[in-house]
Amino acid sequence: MTEQKAKDLKAFYRYDADHPFASMYPLLAKQIVDDLGVTSGPCLDIGTGSGALLIELGKITGLELMGLDINPEARVLVSENARRHGLPEERIAFLQGDVHALPLPDGDIRLVVSRGSIPFWDDHATAFREIYRVLQPGGVAFVGGGFSRYQSKEEADRMRPDWVRKDNPEKRARWLHREFLEEALLDATVTNWRIIEGGYGTWVEMRKTSQASVTAGYGEGARHAMSDL
Ligand SMILES: C[S@@+](CC[C@H](N)C(=O)[O-])C[C@H]1O[C@@H](n2cnc3c(N)ncnc32)[C@H](O)[C@@H]1O
Incomplete structure (x- = not known):
């Protein structure tokens, strides 16, 4: 690992004003609340x-927050970062776990979010089934x-360090293909879904x-009518 990459990686786990994506997370959180409208109940962030x-x-919400990561060191990072932002530590519970076998009962979570972890998953059908x-x-x-749709594409492009784009290109690229995601969703037998693509992310x-009904605009019928946001 180059010295620069090690420095960048460290900066990624310390969430403060100097974080490379500091302007992105508030905008992504706002997008999630605006678009999905879930502001209470249990929320799980995978990876x-x-x-x-x-x-x-x-x-910005009263969600019951739960962070899950395969890396046990994330527990300390999350509580240090919560403290940095004045969020009471007890607002965020931490679970060490793997998306492929979530350590949670069926039907437990109202909102699942996950950003930037999907490139690292080995079996996306299993992960989607679990979610x-x-x-x-x-x-x-x-x-x-990716980034929030509230962020300009120019700003998003500027924020990405080089190694994020270049590292492990095959593994990263796989999940960006619509066909790959569609196949994994069908394998997972998830019925109501849509893929959102754009300059900001996938x-x-x-x-x-x-x-069991399929909401208009969702599900298999949406395979040919999925819109960009
Ligand atoms: C690039 S980081 C993204 C972190 C954070 N979500 C963000 O947007 O800043 C990817 C995270 O996914 C976690 N991860 C990788 N594979 C995982 C898996 N199979 N299950 C759960 N977490 C995983 C890694 O440990 C890492 O913390």
Whole structure:
């Protein structure tokens, strides 16, 4: 690892004004609240890392925040960062775990979010199945990578350090293909979903309806009519 990359990585886990994506997390949290409208109930952030997205969601909602990461060191990082932002430590619970086998019961979570973790997953169908399993009926998931649509593309491009784009290109590129995501969602037998693509990122939104019905604009019917936001 180059010295610069090690420095950049360290900076990624300390969420303060100098974080390379400091202006992004508040905008992404606002987008999630504006678009999904979930402001209370249990919220799980998968691959939470620094906890930045959860911290910003915590500032503008009454969500019960839970960060999950495969890396046990994230526990300390999340609580240090929460403290930095004046969020009471007890607002965020931490779970060490793997997206491929979430340590949570069925139907537990109202809102699942995950940003920037998807490139590292080994089996996306299993991951999507797990996410769908833990959603409450009426719950929604927003999973993917990139920036908020409230951010300008120029600003987003400026924020990305070189190694984020160049590192491990094959593994990173795979999940960016619509066909790859569609296949994983179908394998996972998730029914209500859409893929949101644009200059800002690629996201999968999944909704678990209370009935088996497919909401207009979602599900298999949406495979050919998915819009960019
Ligand atoms: C690039 S970081 C993104 C962190 C944070 N979500 C953000 O947007 O700043 C990816 C995170 O995903 C976690 N991760 C990777 N594979 C995982 C898995 N299988 N299950 C859960 N977390 C995972 C990593 O430990 C890391 O913290």
